[in-house]
Amino acid sequence: MHLDYLTKEETLETQAGRTLEERCALFxxxxxxxxxxxxxxxxxxxxxxxxxxxxxxxxxxxxxxxxEYQQWKGTLLxxxxxxxLENRKIIYVDEVMFTKKACLDKAYSHKYTNLAVNQDDLxxxxxxxxxxxxxxxxxxxxxxxxNPINEEDFxxxxxxxxxxxxxxxxxxxxxxxxxxxxxxxxxVFQDLDIFPLYNIPNCPETAPIEACFSIVKCHYKRMRLQCxxxxxxxxxxxxxxxxxx
Numbered sequence: 001m002h003l004d005y006l007t008k009e010e011t012l013e014t015q016a017g018r019t020l021e022e023r024c025a026l027f028x029x030x031x032x033x034x035x036x037x038x039x040x041x042x043x044x045x046x047x048x049x050x051x052x053x054x055x056x057x058x059x060x061x062x063x064x065x066x067x068e069y070q071q072w073k074g075t076l077l078x079x080x081x082x083x084x085l086e087n088r089k090i091i092y093v094d095e096v097m098f099t100k101k102a103c104l105d106k107a108y109s110h111k112y113t114n115l116a117v118n119q120d121d122l123x124x125x126x127x128x129x130x131x132x133x134x135x136x137x138x139x140x141x142x143x144x145x146x147n148p149i150n151e152e153d154f155x156x157x158x159x160x161x162x163x164x165x166x167x168x169x170x171x172x173x174x175x176x177x178x179x180x181x182x183x184x185x186x187x188v189f190q191d192l193d194i195f196p197l198y199n200i201p202n203c204p205e206t207a208p209i210e211a212c213f214s215i216v217k218c219h220y221k222r223m224r225l226q227c228x229x230x231x232x233x234x235x236x237x238x239x240x241x242x243x244x245x
Contacts, residue, residue, distance in 0.1 A: 151179035171195040
């Protein structure tokens with residue numbers, strides 16, 4: 001019973017923000033005369049695969065926008081059905097930035113010591129990446145640029161995707177970024193027989209490529225820290241491609 005209490009989701013939510021010592025004190029107050037120390041609680045957490053993780057920041061839909069969002073959702077689902085009926089391959093496309101912040105800030109080190117990196121090396125120029133993934137292929141195509149992605153880049157990228165998928169009918173799943181929806185890009189989609197699918201506004205959690213970016217950035221940050229700590233040369237483009245691979 002005590003183990004179930006310590007590890008169940010409800011307890012973890014109720015005790016969010018509390019230290020291990022504070023959690024032990026709450027446990028002892030609730031289950032007198034039982035005793036629990038922070039070391040034991042840490043072992044219990046590790047055994048049950050409970051660890052400190054980033055807190056997800058979920059965007060709540062405003063009450064006055066609920067009806068509009070339901071309409072967006074319904075429209076998107078209808079278009080997804082059309083794509084399936086037309087036997088189109090869905091490719092998920094999005095942009096991601098690799099900035100100076102894309103580096104781990106925590107690493108294992110001895111007591112009273114810390115690993116160190118040259119601060120100047122952290123202030124590297126950023127890299128913008130336009131990426132495409134699909135269920136069938138995984139990573140379809142990458143476009144890297146030292147400048148923000150623009151309509152011209154996206155136009156070229158779209159043509160390259162079609163060349164890589166020659167003979168296949170495509171649907172592109174995108175967010176509502178301005179250059180995804182310009183008159184010029186709509187003409188390109190029509191000329192290339194591409195079915196555009198626009199995600200629900202402000203709902204990145206419904207775009208599968210976001211999960212891909214999370215994994216890629218985690219790998220990239222680890223590799224960057226390893227190079228910086230050991231004074232090894234770091235090629236951002238090479239490591240970004242390796243992370244996607």
